Amino acid sequence: MTAAVTVRGAVKSYGANRVLDEVDFTAAAGEVTAIIGPSGSGKSTLLRAINHLEPLDSGFVAVHGELIGVRAHRGRLRELSERAILRQRSRIGFVFQNFNLFPHLSVLENVIEAPVVTRGVAKAEAVERARELLAKVGLADKETAYPRQLSGGQQQRVAIARALALRPRLLLFDEPTSALDPELVGDVLAVLRDLAASGTTMIVVTHEIGFARDVADRVVFLDAGRIVEQGPPDQVLLAPREDRTREFLGKLR
Amino acid sequence: MTSLSPPPTRPAEDLLGRLKSTKVVPLRHPWRWVAGAVALVLLAQAAHALITNDAFQWDAFGYWFFRPVVMDGLLLTLELTGLGAVFGLIGGVALALMRLSRNPVLRAVSWGYVWVFRSIPLIVLLLFLANVTALYSTLSLGIPFGPSFVEFRANDLLSFFVVAVLGLSLHEAAYAAEIVRAGIISVDQGQLEAASALGLPKTRQYRRIILPQATRAIIPNYANQLINLLKGTSVVYITSLLELFGVVQTQASTNSGQIIPLLMVGTVWYVILTSLLSVAQYYLERHFSRGALRTVPATPAQRFRARMRSLGVAR
Amino acid sequence: MPLSARIPAALAALTVTATLAACGSGDAPAATAVDANGNQVVTVAANTDFTTPVQLTVAKVDAIRAKLPKAVLDRGTLVIGGGAIPNGSPPLNFIGTDQKTLTGVESDLGRLVAAVLGLTPDVQNASWQNMFVRTKSGEFDVSFSNITVTEERKQQGFDFASYREDNLGFEVNKDSTWNFDGNYGSFAGKTVAVDTGTNQEKILVEWRTKLQAEGKTLEIRNFADRNATYLALASGRVDIYFAPNPSIAHHAKKTESTPHPSRSAGSFSGAGTTLQGLIAATTKKDSGLVQPVADALNHLIENGQYAKVLAAYGLSDEAVTRAEVNPPGLPINNS
Numbered sequence: 023m024t025a026a027v028t029v030r031g032a033v034k035s036y037g038a039n040r041v042l043d044e045v046d047f048t049a050a051a052g053e054v055t056a057i058i059g060p061s062g063s064g065k066s067t068l069l070r071a072i073n074h075l076e077p078l079d080s081g082f083v084a085v086h087g088e089l090i091g092v093r094a095h096r097g098r099l100r101e102l103s104e105r106a107i108l109r110q111r112s113r114i115g116f117v118f119q120n121f122n123l124f125p126h127l128s129v130l131e132n133v134i135e136a137p138v139v140t141r142g143v144a145k146a147e148a149v150e151r152a153r154e155l156l157a158k159v160g161l162a163d164k165e166t167a168y169p170r171q172l173s174g175g176q177q178q179r180v181a182i183a184r185a186l187a188l189r190p191r192l193l194l195f196d197e198p199t200s201a202l203d204p205e206l207v208g209d210v211l212a213v214l215r216d217l218a219a220s221g222t223t224m225i226v227v228t229h230e231i232g233f234a235r236d237v238a239d240r241v242v243f244l245d246a247g248r249i250v251e252q253g254p255p256d257q258v259l260l261a262p263r264e265d266r267t268r269e270f271l272g273k274l275r
Numbered sequence: 276m277t278s279l280s281p282p283p284t285r286p287a288e289d290l291l292g293r294l295k296s297t298k299v300v301p302l303r304h305p306w307r308w309v310a311g312a313v314a315l316v317l318l319a320q321a322a323h324a325l326i327t328n329d330a331f332q333w334d335a336f337g338y339w340f341f342r343p344v345v346m347d348g349l350l351l352t353l354e355l356t357g358l359g360a361v362f363g364l365i366g367g368v369a370l371a372l373m374r375l376s377r378n379p380v381l382r383a384v385s386w387g388y389v390w391v392f393r394s395i396p397l398i399v400l401l402l403f404l405a406n407v408t409a410l411y412s413t414l415s416l417g418i419p420f421g422p423s424f425v426e427f428r429a430n431d432l433l434s435f436f437v438v439a440v441l442g443l444s445l446h447e448a449a450y451a452a453e454i455v456r457a458g459i460i461s462v463d464q465g466q467l468e469a470a471s472a473l474g475l476p477k478t479r480q481y482r483r484i485i486l487p488q489a490t491r492a493i494i495p496n497y498a499n500q501l502i503n504l505l506k507g508t509s510v511v512y513i514t515s516l517l518e519l520f521g522v523v524q525t526q527a528s529t530n531s532g533q534i535i536p537l538l539m540v541g542t543v544w545y546v547i548l549t550s551l552l553s554v555a556q557y558y559l560e561r562h563f564s565r566g567a568l569r570t571v572p573a574t575p576a577q578r579f580r581a582r583m584r585s586l587g588v589a590r
Numbered sequence: 591m592p593l594s595a596r597i598p599a600a601l602a603a604l605t606v607t608a609t610l611a612a613c614g615s616g617d618a619p620a621a622t623a624v625d626a627n628g629n630q631v632v633t634v635a636a637n638t639d640f641t642t643p644v645q646l647t648v649a650k651v652d653a654i655r656a657k658l659p660k661a662v663l664d665r666g667t668l669v670i671g672g673g674a675i676p677n678g679s680p681p682l683n684f685i686g687t688d689q690k691t692l693t694g695v696e697s698d699l700g701r702l703v704a705a706v707l708g709l710t711p712d713v714q715n716a717s718w719q720n721m722f723v724r725t726k727s728g729e730f731d732v733s734f735s736n737i738t739v740t741e742e743r744k745q746q747g748f749d750f751a752s753y754r755e756d757n758l759g760f761e762v763n764k765d766s767t768w769n770f771d772g773n774y775g776s777f778a779g780k781t782v783a784v785d786t787g788t789n790q791e792k793i794l795v796e797w798r799t800k801l802q803a804e805g806k807t808l809e810i811r812n813f814a815d816r817n818a819t820y821l822a823l824a825s826g827r828v829d830i831y832f833a834p835n836p837s838i839a840h841h842a843k844k845t846e847s848t849p850h851p852s853r854s855a856g857s858f859s860g861a862g863t864t865l866q867g868l869i870a871a872t873t874k875k876d877s878g879l880v881q882p883v884a885d886a887l888n889h890l891i892e893n894g895q896y897a898k899v900l901a902a903y904g905l906s907d908e909a910v911t912r913a914e915v916n917p918p919g920l921p922i923n924n925s
Contacts, residue, residue, distance in 0.1 A: 075468060104477060112474025122469035126487050126566040135483070136473035168566035188473070330849050344689040406723040512676040515716040524676035527817050529684045531841050532848040534817050 024086075026051040026192055026223040027072060031081035034067055034247075041067045042078070043247035049225055049240070051086075054218045056234035056255070057227045059244035060270055065227045068244065069194050072225065073114040074107055085114065085192055112140040115185030115193040119200050121177045123169040123184070129156065130165040133184045141188070148187070155183040159213050175206030179213055186217075193217065195226040199233075231274055235259050243267045335536035339526070340543070348522030349544055354436075355508040355518060359443035360501050366444060367451025372481070374456055385452065392449035398510045401442040405435060405514040439511040447504055454496045458489035491563045498556040502549050519544055621691070622701055622711055630705035634698040635902035637686030640843060644902045646895045650708030654885040658707060659878040662731060668709040670700035671730030673721035673737075677815045681840045681903045682736045685715075695903040696734040699753060699887075702895060703732070703871070706886035722748075726874055732883050733872045736834070738789060739919035743872075749880035750870035752917050753887050754900075754908045758790050759835035759857040761823065761842065763850065768829060770856030778806040783819045783828040786812045789867040789920060790832050793858075824850035836905050868910070868917055880915055887913035 029047040033040070041064045049055045057065045070076035072083050074091030082099060083090045091107050092099040102110075123132050133152035137143040143151075156162050159179040169177050178198055185193060198214070199207045211233050218224060218237045228234055234241050234255055241258040243251045243266075251264045262268045325331065339345055373385035392400070462485050470480040509520035517525060523541040527534040561572065573581065623631045629649045635641035655663070662668070672692045678684025686693030692715045704711035716724055718735075725733045726747055737743075739750045760770045770776055774797040784791045791810075798808040811828050813819040820841065822828045831838070835857050845851045871887065873879040890896040891913065900906050 073472060075472060108471065108474040108476060110474075111472055114472075116469075116472040118465060118469060118472075120465055122463070122465040124466065124469070124484055124488075124566075126491075126563075128566075136475060139476070139479055139483075140474045170566060184473070332848070342689065402719060402723075405720060406727065513717045513720060515675050515714075515720050517675060521676040524815070524817060525674070525678060525685050526689060528674075528677040528815075529680055529686070530844065531680070531817075531820055532844045532846075534820055538817075 024051045025049070025084075026053075026086060027225065028084045028087075029068070029072070029081070030084075032068065032071055032078050032083070033080045034064075034071065034076060034078055041247050042071065042081075045081070045244075045247070045249055047242065047249060047252075049223065051223050052221045053239040054224045054226065054237055055240045055242060056238035057225065057242045057244060058229070058231070058234060058270075059250075063244045064247040065244045066196055069196050069225060069227050072192075072194055073111050073116055075111075075116070077101065085110075090114075108140070112136065112188055113190055113192075115188060115190035117178070117181050117185050117193070117195045117198050119197040121169070121174070121181045121201070123177055123181055125169050127168075128165065129161065129167050129169065129172070129180050132169070132180060133187050136184070137187050152183070152187060155186050156180070158186075158216075159183050160209070173206060174202045175209045178202065178210045182210075182213055182217075191223065193222055193224045195224065195228070197227050197229065199228070199230060229274070231259060231271070243270070245270070330535055331539060332533060332536040335533045336539050339523075339533070339537055339540045342526075344522055344526065345519070345540060345544075348517055348519040351516060352505065352508050352518040352520075353548075355439055355443060355511060356501070356505045358440045359447050359504055359508070362440065362444035363447025363451045363504070364455075364497070366448030367453075367455045370448060370452035371455035371459060374452065375459060389449045389452050392445055395446075397442065397446045397507060398513050400446060401439065401511060402513050404438045404442045407438075435514045435516050438514050439508075439516050442514075443504065443508065443511070447500070450500055451497065454493055454500060455489070457496065458491075458493035459485060461492040462488045487563065491560070491567055494556060494560050494563060498552060502552055505548055505552070506545060621698075622705065632698070632701050632705055634702070634899045637688055637691055637693045638681070639687050640681070640840065641902050641904075644898055646702065646898060648702055648705035648890075648895065651706050651886070651889055652708075654706060654882050654889065655708050657878075657882040657885065658709075662709070662879070666710055667712045668700075668704040668707060669729065669731045670697060670704065670711055670713045671721045671725055671733035671735065672697055672700075672713065672715050673718035673733070673735040674715050675717045675720075677817060679736065679816060679834075679837050680844075681836055681905070682834070683734075695754075695899060695905055696736060698899050699890075699896075700732065700734040700871075702890055702899065703883055703886045706889050707882060722746075722872075725872055728874050728877065731873065731877075731879055735872075736869055737872045739868045739870045739917055741919045741921055744916065744919055747875040749873045749875050749877070750868075750916050750919070751873075751880050751884035751887055752868040752870040752914050753896075753910060754869040754905070755910055756789070756867055756869055757835040757857055757859060757907055758793075758832065759838040760855040761831040761833060761838040761852050762829065762855045763823060763826070764853045766829065766853075766855070768855055770858065772856075774800055777801065777808045777830075779808075780829045781809040781811060781827070783811045783813060783822060783831045785816070785819075785833065790834075792920075794832055820852075823852065830855065836903070836908070839904065867920060868914075869908075870917075884913045884915045 025048050027047070027049040029045055032042045032045040032047075034042040043064075045064075045068060047068070057068065059065045067076050071078055072085070072090065074083070077091060082092060088110070089099075090110055092101055094100075101107075124135070127135065130149065130152055133155060134143075134145065134148040137148045137151070138145055153162065153165065156165055159182055161176060161179055161183070164172060164176065164180070169180065172180065178201075182198075195214070199210050202210065207230070211230065214224070214226070214233070215237055226234075226238070238255050240252060241255045242249055243258055243262075243264075245266050251258055251262060251267045257263075258267065259271065262271065326333070370385045370388060373381040374389075376382060466484055466488065467480060470484045475484070506520075508518050511518055512521040512524070520541050523537045527537040530537070558574070561574070564572075621633055621636060623633075625631050625647060627649075629647050632646050632648060634644050634646060636643040672683050674683045674685065674692060674694075678692075678694070681694055683692065683694040683696040685691065692713050697713050700713060701711045714724075714730065716730075721730065721733050721735060724730045736756070737750075738756070739752060744750070762768050768776070768780070777797055778801055782794060784794050791812075794808070794810055798810060801808045811822070813822060816837075819828075819831055823831050835854075838854050842851075842853050871880075871883050873883065887896070891911070897906070897909060900909050
C-alpha cells in the first residue's frame with residue numbers, strides 16, 4: 023500500500039485561533055478516506071491544505087511523494103511560484119460544497135475549460151471526453167444547459183465531471199452533499215460510490231455517516247484541529263474508542 | 276335513512292364537482308384603466324403645451340437642428356464621449372485590478388488615484404491640462420528622472436482635443452475603477468477558488484471566469500456613467516473646444532432671441548444619443564445575462580412578433 | 591520601457607484622431623485682404639446681421655513696427671485672443687453669422703492693429719479663463735475681449751493698452767414700466783441681475799448699501815452666463831439686467847420680434863462713483879508688445895479708422911481720445 027497523500031505536522035492559525043494543530047495524516051492510494059467531525063473542527067481546512075488552497079503555517083503536504091505548494095530549500099520550505107502551484111492543482115480534483123460551477127458557461131464549457139487551457143488538449147478530444155463523463159454522471163442530455171437551469175444535485179454532478187476531466191490522481195470532496203435537498207443527495211452519493219468502486223483515491227469531508235460507513239476504507243475523526251481517532255469505519259463509527267467521537271456520533275443520531 | 280337527513284355536505288360536493296372544470300376569471304382592475312387614462316391625458320397635455328407654446332419657436336428649432344455648426348459640435352461630443360469611455364474603461368479596469376491586488380503599493384496608488392481624480396472638479400482638471408504649457412513647456416521621452424531621448428513642445432503634443440480626451444479619460448477612469456471593482460467583488464469568491472483549483476492560469480481566471488460575470492454588474496452602472504460623460508463633455512468649453520452644448524451656447528449668445536430653441540436643439544440631440552445608448556445597454560445586458568437567468572428575456576422585436584402572431588396578424 | 595515613454599506614445603495615438611476634430615477658430619479669409627500697394631484692406635463690421643460692413647485701407651507704419659519684438663516680426667503674424675467661448679457678447683465679441691468666425695468690435699480692432707503693424711492677424715477664440723492663461727503664456731500676443739483694466743490683473747502679470755470706455759445700461763422686459771431716473775432710489779424693492787466680477791457689480795453693491803441704510807431692499811442676482819441671465823429676465827425672475835450699454839441695445843434689437851422682447855431702460859456712466867473703467871488690449875507683462883499696440887491704436891485714432899469701427903457697431907459713445915499704456919485700473923476689491 024503506497025501513500026497517496028501524506029500530511030505531516032500541519033499547523034494553520036487564523037489569528038489566535040489554531041484551526042489545524044500538528045495534524046499527521048496519511049491516505050493510501052486507491053482508498054476512500056472520509057473525514058468527519060463537528061463544524062469548525064478544521065476538516066475543510068485540512069482538505070483545502072491538501073491542494074494548497076489554504077497554505078500551511080508549518081508542516082507539509084505531499085501527494086504521491088511530491089511536496090504540494092512548497093519546495094525544500096536549504097532546510098526550509100519555500101512557497102512555489104503561482105504557476106507551479108496551479109500546475110500541481112490541475113492534477114488534484116476538487117469538488118466544492120457549493121459546486122462553484124461557472125454560471126456563464128454551459129455545462130460542456132465548464133467541463134472542457136480546464137483540460138483545454140491547462141493541458142492543451144485539443145478541443146474535439148476534450149468535448150468527446152466531457153460527453154463520456156457527463157454520461158457517466160447521468161447528465162448526457164444537459165451539455166448545452168447553463169448551471170442555473172439545473173437542480174443542485176445535477177450541478178454537483180457536473181462539478182464532479184469537471185473535476186474528473188483533468189484525469190486527477192486524487193479527488194477531494196468538501197461536503198459534496200451538504201448544500202443539497204435531501205432527495206437529491208442520493209444521486210450524488212451514487213456517483214461517488216461508482217468512483218470509489220473504480221479505485222480512484224478520494225478524500226471526502228462529509229456529514230453522511232451512512233455513506234462513510236458503506237464506502238470509506240478509512241474514517242478520520244477531527245476535533246478542534248486535531249485528529250482524535252482514525253481507522254476502519256466499523257471501528258471508528260460503530261465502536262469508537264474516544265469519548266469525543268462517541269459524543270459527536272451520538273448527536274448525529 | 277337517507278331520506279330522513281341527507282348529508283349536509285352533498286350540495287357542496289355537487290358544486291365543487293361542477294366547478295372543477297370551470298375557467299378562473301382573473302380579478303378585474305378598473306382603477307388600472309383609470310390611472311392609465313389619466314396618465315395618457317396628462318402626457319397629451321404636456322405634448323400640446325410643448326408644441327403650441329411659441330416660446331419654443333419651433334421654426335428656429337428646425338433651422339438650427341441640422342446646421343453644420345451644430346453637426347460639428349455633435350461629432351465632437353461623440354468623439355469625446357467615445358474616446359473618453361474607451362480610455363476611461365481601460366484605465367478603470369487597470370485601476371480596479373491594482374486595487375484588488377495583493378501588492379500594497381499598487382493598492383495604495385490605485386486608491387490615491389481614485390481619491391485625487393474624484394476630488395478634482397473636471398473643469399479644473401481640464402483647465403489645468405489645457406494650460407500645462409504654462410507649467411511645463413516641454414515633455415520628454417526617456418529614462419525616468421534620467422536622460423531624455425526625445426523632447427516635445429507641450430503645445431505641439433497636447434492639442435486641445437488631446438487635452439480634452441486626456442482630461443475626460445483621467446476623470447472617467449477614477450469612476451470606472453470603482454464601477455469595475457464593484458463588479459468584480461460582486462462575483463462570488465468561490466468562482467476564483469474553483470478556477471484556481473482547476474489550475475487555470477491567473478490571467479485566464481480573470482479573463483474567462485471573473486470579468487464576464489463582473490460585466491453583468493458593470494454594464495448598468497457604466498451605462499449610467501457613460502450618459503453622465505456624454506453630457507459632462509460640455510465642460511470642455513474651458514479648453515476652448517465647442518461640442519454640442521458649447522455650440523448651442525455660443526450661437527445663442529450671438530442670436531440672443533433664440534436661446535430657448537437653441538437649448539431645445541441641444542436637449543433633443545442629447546435625448547436621441549441617450550436613447551441610442553439605452554438601446555445598446557439593453558442588448559449588451561441581454562448578452563451578458565447568459566447563464567444568469569434561467570431564460571433570456573425576449574427582445575422587443577421578438578415580443579412584438581409574438582404578440583402579432585397571437586393576434587393572428589402575422590405568422 | 592520606462593513608464594514615461596509609454597505615456598507620450600499613447601498620446602501620439604490620440605493625436606491622430608485629434609486632427610479629425612481640429613476645431614477651426616482661425617480668421618475668416620474675407621475679413622483682411624491686401625491691395626496692390628501692399629496695404630491691408632480690413633472689412634470691419636462684416637459677418638453680422640445688424641451692421642453695414644465698412645472697408646478700411648490701412649498702411650503699415652514702419653516706425654511702430656520697428657518697436658515689435660524680433661520673434662513676432664519673424665513670425666509675421668499677430669495672434670489675437672478673444673474670450674467668447676462658450677458665450678459671446680454681441681456687438682463686442684461674438685461668433686458671426688457664418689457661425690464660426692469671431693466677430694465684433696473687439697476682434698475688428700485687433701485686425702486693424704495687426705494691419706498697422708504689418709502683421710497677418712490670427713484671431714483665436716478661447717474660454718474667458720483660458721484666454722488669460724494663454725495670454726500670460728505668450729500663446730496669444732494680445733487679447734481684445736472687453737477686458738477691463740484692474741490693478742489686480744496688473745499684479746497678475748499683464749500689460750494694458752486702453753482703447754474704450756464702457757458705458758452701462760439697464761435692460762427690462764418690454765412690458766415693464768420701470769425706468770432708471772438717474773437716482774439709485776429707483777431700485778428700491780427690485781431684483782437686479784449683474785455679471786460677477788464686473789465694474790457694474792461694484793456699483794450695484796454700493797447702491798444696495800445705501801438703500802439698506804434707508805431701510806429699503808435691492809436684491810442682486812448673479813447668473814452663470816449671459817444666456818441664463820436673459821432667460822431669467824424673460825421669465826420675470828429678475829426685474830432689471832445691469833450690463834454694458836452696447837450689449838443691451840443689441841439684445842433689445844435682437845428680441846424685437848420674439849415672444850419675449852426687451853428694451854433699454856436708461857444708461858449710466860461706467861465711471862461709476864469712483865473711477866472711469868477702461869477697456870484695454872491685454873498682453874503678457876514685459877513682452878515688449880504693449881507699446882507698439884498702444885502706438886498702433888493711437889495711429890488708428892488719429893487717422894479716423896478707430897472712429898469708423900466704433901460707429902459701425904453703434905459704439906461711438908464709448909470712444910476714448912488716446913490709448914494709454916497701463917492707465918490706473920479699478921482698485922483691488924476693498925469691500
